[in-house]
Amino acid sequence: MMDETTIEITRCGAVAVVGAPNAGKSTLVNALVGQKVAIVSAKVQTTRQRLVGIAVAGQAQLLLVDTPGIFRPRRRLDRAMVKAAWDGTDDADLIALVIDAKAGLKGEVPAIVEALANRRERKYLILNKVDICVKEKLLVLAQELNARVAFEETFFVSASTGDGVAGLKAALAAAMPAGPWHYPEDQLSDATTRLMASELTREQLYLQLHAELPYSATIETEKWEERRDGSTAIHQQIIVERDSQKAIVLGKGGLRIREIGAAARAAISELTGRPVHLFLHVKVKPDWGDDRSLYSAVGLDFVD
Numbered sequence: 604m605m606d607e608t609t610i611e612i613t614r615c616g617a618v619a620v621v622g623a624p625n626a627g628k629s630t631l632v633n634a635l636v637g638q639k640v641a642i643v644s645a646k647v648q649t650t651r652q653r654l655v656g657i658a659v660a661g662q663a664q665l666l667l668v669d670t671p672g673i674f675r676p677r678r679r680l681d682r683a684m685v686k687a688a689w690d691g692t693d694d695a696d697l698i699a700l701v702i703d704a705k706a707g708l709k710g711e712v713p714a715i716v717e718a719l720a721n722r723r724e725r726k727y728l729i730l731n732k733v734d735i736c737v738k739e740k741l742l743v744l745a746q747e748l749n750a751r752v753a754f755e756e757t758f759f760v761s762a763s764t765g766d767g768v769a770g771l772k773a774a775l776a777a778a779m780p781a782g783p784w785h786y787p788e789d790q791l792s793d794a795t796t797r798l799m800a801s802e803l804t805r806e807q808l809y810l811q812l813h814a815e816l817p818y819s820a821t822i823e824t825e826k827w828e829e830r831r832d833g834s835t836a837i838h839q840q841i842i843v844e845r846d847s848q849k850a851i852v853l854g855k856g857g858l859r860i861r862e863i864g865a866a867a868r869a870a871i872s873e874l875t876g877r878p879v880h881l882f883l884h885v886k887v888k889p890d891w892g893d894d895r896s897l898y899s900a901v902g903l904d905f906v907d
């Protein structure tokens with residue numbers, strides 16, 4: 604006979620993770636999922652499209668919508684990214700605002716806070732990077748933000764060290780509406796393997812190249828072939844805007860592109876669990892930022 608305590612209801616809901624560029628949104632989504640689903644770099648605006656990371660906490664499935672950082676857009680690509688960020692909050696059961704607690708109320712934060720104040724959804728405040736912050740400052744910051752927005756709860760976490768992440772995950776799980784899970788139990792992301800693979804190559808551009816170059820580049824999958832020997836052959840195009848950028852991506856004697864390829868290949872192989880042959884081609888396309896087809900390929904809406 605079943606007594607009351609053995610009846611467990613499942614929960615499922617969407618949490619929109621928003622914040623300024625570099626707040627640590629992608630790192631936090633990865634920490635909540637427990638595996639890397641979003642690429643991370645020290646450069647701002649690494650995340651270009653909405654990405655759903657899927658975390659399971661007890662009987663709850665959390666659909667974590669990792670959004671691009673919200674900032675004042677300048678280029679067309681910027682506008683598409685900011686639109687993707689706010690679109691990511693539509694239909695969310697809860698909005699989680701991630702703040703770089705060390706940076707505090709600087710930059711884009713006040714504008715985001717103001718925009719959030721009028722939203723009707725439930726809202727959580729997450730002060731991130733507590734590992735590099737002074738405690739007293741954290742409390743003052745939490746007070747200031749709570750005075751501006753009706754946050755239901757405030758959390759202090761370090762997405763990097765994992766400090767506070769378990770508590771946050773449990774609270775998010777409890778806040779989700781009762782209902783069936785949307786994804787199979789073992790699925791960690793809604794991104795296709797192809798998109799993830801091109802993201803992993805793009806991550807290497809951010810990690811291995813300096814200054815503005817990564818922002819001027821996009822990756823397109825040209826060919827994806829599952830070979831009979833169990834390996835996967837992947838051809839990706841790195842599209843840049845100028846010849847001079849192509850030269851930088853290639854490096855002296857092709858050294859840089861080889862290093863990018865080696866690191867990306869290892870990461871993609873870990874993702875797919877299969878040996879990978881990665882072929883990278885660099886192509887110059889001066890106005891790719893205005894090319895509609897390249898937007899949908901990376902999951903962004905083209906904005907006029």
Ligand SMILES: Nc1nc2c(ncn2[C@@H]2O[C@H](COP(=O)(O)OP(=O)(O)OP(=O)(O)O)[C@@H](O)[C@H]2O)c(=O)[nH]1
Nearest residue numbers: 625626627628629630645647648649650672762763
């Ligand atoms: N010390 C510390 N650094 C962190 C923490 N969380 C993230 N970072 C670092 O902050 C930087 C930005 O992290 P991301 O997760 O890419 O930030 P994001 O908010 O997704 O950035 P965008 O893609 O620009 O929107 C990276 O260098 C992270 O390693 C943390 O808890 N502590």
